[in-house]
Structure formats: C-alpha cells, structure tokens
Amino acid sequence: MTADAMPLSQGIKIDWTRLIALFTGVGLFLAIYYSPPWSDAIDPLGKHFVLSTQGKGALAVFALAGTWWVFEVVPIGVTSLVIGVTQALFLIRPAKEAFNDFMDPAVLFIFASLVIGLVFNKTGLTKRMAYKMLALVGEKTTTIYLGVFLLIALLTHIMAHTGVAATVYPLLLAIYGLYEEGDKPTKFGKGLFMGMAYVCGAGSIITLLGAARGIVALGFFKEMAGTEVSFFQLTYYMAPLGWTMVFLLWIYFCVVMKPEKPVIVGLRERVSELSKNLGPISKNEIISLAIVGAAIVVMSLQVMIPPLRALDKSAIFLVSTILFFVLGILDIDDLELIPWNIVLLFAGAMSIGYCLWQTGAAEWLAINWLALFQKAHWLIFVLGVAFFVLVLTNFIMNVAAIAISLPVALVTAKYLSVAPDVVMFSSLATAGMPFILLVGAAPNAIAYDSKQFSTGEFFMYGIPPSLMLMAVLALMCYVVWPLMGMPVLIK
Numbered sequence: 001m002t003a004d005a006m007p008l009s010q011g012i013k014i015d016w017t018r019l020i021a022l023f024t025g026v027g028l029f030l031a032i033y034y035s036p037p038w039s040d041a042i043d044p045l046g047k048h049f050v051l052s053t054q055g056k057g058a059l060a061v062f063a064l065a066g067t068w069w070v071f072e073v074v075p076i077g078v079t080s081l082v083i084g085v086t087q088a089l090f091l092i093r094p095a096k097e098a099f100n101d102f103m104d105p106a107v108l109f110i111f112a113s114l115v116i117g118l119v120f121n122k123t124g125l126t127k128r129m130a131y132k133m134l135a136l137v138g139e140k141t142t143t144i145y146l147g148v149f150l151l152i153a154l155l156t157h158i159m160a161h162t163g164v165a166a167t168v169y170p171l172l173l174a175i176y177g178l179y180e181e182g183d184k185p186t187k188f189g190k191g192l193f194m195g196m197a198y199v200c201g202a203g204s205i206i207t208l209l210g211a212a213r214g215i216v217a218l219g220f221f222k223e224m225a226g227t228e229v230s231f232f233q234l235t236y237y238m239a240p241l242g243w244t245m246v247f248l249l250w251i252y253f254c255v256v257m258k259p260e261k262p263v264i265v266g267l268r269e270r271v272s273e274l275s276k277n278l279g280p281i282s283k284n285e286i287i288s289l290a291i292v293g294a295a296i297v298v299m300s301l302q303v304m305i306p307p308l309r310a311l312d313k314s315a316i317f318l319v320s321t322i323l324f325f326v327l328g329i330l331d332i333d334d335l336e337l338i339p340w341n342i343v344l345l346f347a348g349a350m351s352i353g354y355c356l357w358q359t360g361a362a363e364w365l366a367i368n369w370l371a372l373f374q375k376a377h378w379l380i381f382v383l384g385v386a387f388f389v390l391v392l393t394n395f396i397m398n399v400a401a402i403a404i405s406l407p408v409a410l411v412t413a414k415y416l417s418v419a420p421d422v423v424m425f426s427s428l429a430t431a432g433m434p435f436i437l438l439v440g441a442a443p444n445a446i447a448y449d450s451k452q453f454s455t456g457e458f459f460m461y462g463i464p465p466s467l468m469l470m471a472v473l474a475l476m477c478y479v480v481w482p483l484m485g486m487p488v489l490i491k
Helices: 015-031 055-071 077-087 095-103 106-124 126-137 140-155 161-177 187-204 213-225 231-256 267-278 283-301 304-308 313-326 334-339 340-358 360-372 378-393 398-415 422-431 442-448 457-482
Strands: 005-007 014-015
Touching: 005 126, 005 378, 014 015, 014 442, 015 055, 055 360, 055 457, 077 095, 077 340, 095 106, 095 340, 106 161, 106 313, 106 334, 106 340, 106 442, 126 140, 126 213, 126 267, 126 283, 140 161, 140 187, 140 231, 161 187, 161 283, 161 442, 187 231, 187 442, 187 457, 213 398, 213 422, 231 422, 231 457, 283 313, 304 442, 340 360, 340 442, 360 378, 360 398, 378 398, 378 422, 378 457, 398 422, 422 457, 442 457
Parallel strands: none
Antiparallel strands: 005 014
C-alpha cells in the first residue's frame, strides 16, 4: 500500500494525491474569484491599473489550470476544456471568445506538426534518418544524447522550434526503439524526450527563424527604444547564451538522467542491417520530404522577404497536411492516430493566455512585479524582468509574455538608467526556454506524447535548468555581453 492510495472494500483504492490536487485547484479558483477587490497596480509614472472582476477571474482560472496540469488530476486535454468552460460559466469572457481560441492558428500549427510526425513515421523516413544519425554518433548513450541535442539546436537556427520538434520526435521514437526497453519509461527515454523539448527552446533563441517571439520583441524594441536590431546582431548576442545552455543541458541530462545502459551493444551492426532492410528510398518518402521541405523554406524566407510575412505560418503548414491526404500518403484511419490530448492541451494554453492578456490580469501582474525592483541594482532589475517573463511564458504564449512585460520593463528601465538593449535580450532569452510546464511551448507538449514522463516529473526536472538559465543569463548580462559591446547602462 502506497502513501498516496488507501485500499477500501473489494480492492478499491483512493488516490489521495489526485484528490488533494483536484480540490486544491477548485479551492484556489473559488478563493481568488470570490475574494474582495485587489489593490491597483501603479507604474513608475503613477498611473493606476485596476484589476477588474474579469481579470481576477482570469487569475483564478490560471491557478486552477496550473494545479491540475502539474498533478494531472484529469487528462491534460480535459483540463484545457475546463479552462474554456470556467471562462464561459463565470462570465470571465464570452464563450465565443474563450472557445474560439481553441482553434487559434497556433493550435492548428501544432496539429499540422503532429501530422508531419505521423507521415514521417508511416513512410519510414524517421527510421531512415535515425539509422543514419546513429551510424555517426555510435553506441554510447551519452554520445547519442549529444548527437541528438546538436542536431536539434542546429535545426532551430533555420526553422521554427515547433517544426523541429515535430520532425525530430519520430526520429527519437525510432532511436528509443533500439534501446530495447519496450514502451516503459526509462531514464534514457526521459532524457531523450525532455532534452528534445529543452534544447528546442535553447536553440530557438539564436536566430529569428527559431520562433515568432523574436520578431515581436524586436518590433516593440524598435518602437519604444528607437533602435533596430538586425538579424545578425541578434544572433551575435544570443549565440553564446543559447549554445552554453545546449551544452549545459547535455551535461544535466547525462547526470540526472544517466542512461541505464552506458552502451547499446552491437548498435552499429544492427543499424547497418536495419538500414539495408529499408531498401532504397520510396516515392512516398521523397514526396513527403519535398512537401515538408517546401513548407520550411517558405517559412524561413518570411524573415528576409517582407511580402511573404503576410502568409500565416499555420496556413503554410496546413497545406502540407492537405497534400498528404490528396496524394494518398495518409488516409482517414490515420486521423485516429493523432494525439488529440496534446492538441487540446495547447488549445487550452492559448485560451488562458488570451484570457490573461485581454482581461488585463497579465499587465497587472507585470506592473506589480516590476515595481519591486524600481530601486534595485540594475542587474537585479534585469534579472527580475527576465524571471517574470520566464514564469509567465510557462503558462501563456511566449509572444504574449513578451508583449505584456517588455513595454512595462522598458519604461521602468529608463528610471534606473538601464539600457533597453540588455532588458530586451534577457527577456527574449527566458521567453524561449519554458522548462516547467508542458503548456509553455509546443515542443514540451510534443515530447509528452512519448509517455516517458508525467507532467509532475516535467515540472520537477525543469526547475534546475531554469535556475541554470538564470545563472547563465546573469553572467551574460554582467560580463559577456558588455565585453561584446552591448550597452547595459545609460550614460
């Protein structure tokens, strides 16, 4: 008998952890929603920001969803449905708005990404790529970690991190299949898939191609600071931070998720044999590669060719999904293989994100938090801003986290004589690495589909890398970036 379960008559057990988490989430929601009005937030200019009843309701839903997601009280997709339902029933937002977010373009991007993974798996492309990779990195499991992480980081330099996760995920399934532990969770499996999610974030901050958040942040920066940051300037400052985190994450997983087997004996021979058994590349594999490659090229060119920016990334990616069915690579039975739990998870994340944003709750939080650092040392202020973005981006879209916090931070920075550059770059860095909750980024949700870890494990194992990120960021702000020429104080 475990501490979390007590047997009743006829062998029925009560999962006390689940029950406590369930009622804690509901209790937090009711306590926040029905609490008396909260104090106004006051910015450095003395302007008051009232937290409306709807804003307080958004924070209540935020607390409920966060608790249920971490402890998996119900399937994570069902918790997402609760987000929409509570908004509608408690009049926090109109039902049409709350549930419209469930079909946001970002959610459809996740759906299209999962379809690509399904296609790669069905056609055999994933196995082919996995075997080629393993032939290069060898039989040592920690070296396999390194090879996978380097591949992921490099791919995020030229394509969106969600697309990278969708492309690499089936490849990792094929690699894990050679570990010969079946579907059961192992340390190697946890390290492989959680590492994929974390490295997708670390790599994606280095170029503008890694995620949309970079373009949003630079847009705010140009408008408020009057300075334009070029594509290569962003990479110049972000590369040391991003690549430092990639190698630190490799060390972290080698230690914390040290594989049960140091070596997969005979891997090279087996990979060589399996590769031969695949035979020559098939027509469907070539077509699938061409379709996905074309979509990636178009999305990559959007940064450099202004007319292409009008094209929505989700629409571009969904064209690939449609073509897979038109050309007969997928059929209706394959739709049943889509992990709808993951799709719903991200749909709920979009809904709570927009809810916090539109009700003013997120802005109220940002102003209250940054007010704590108005008289602090400049480094403490910058890290305080970055930490707020880090926490917020674990719950809502990182684009929204940047849009909410950066304008407030840039205004406050002037009063502390802090240069806007260091505020923008540090915020952008933490916005890209949500290591705590699955809803923080699409790669996190995609990795969860491996069934190698629970949401609670993802939460706990994500805390040390988050602290590691803050330490590395402090080093960058105080030593590395100034040496590279970044201004940190206004003279």
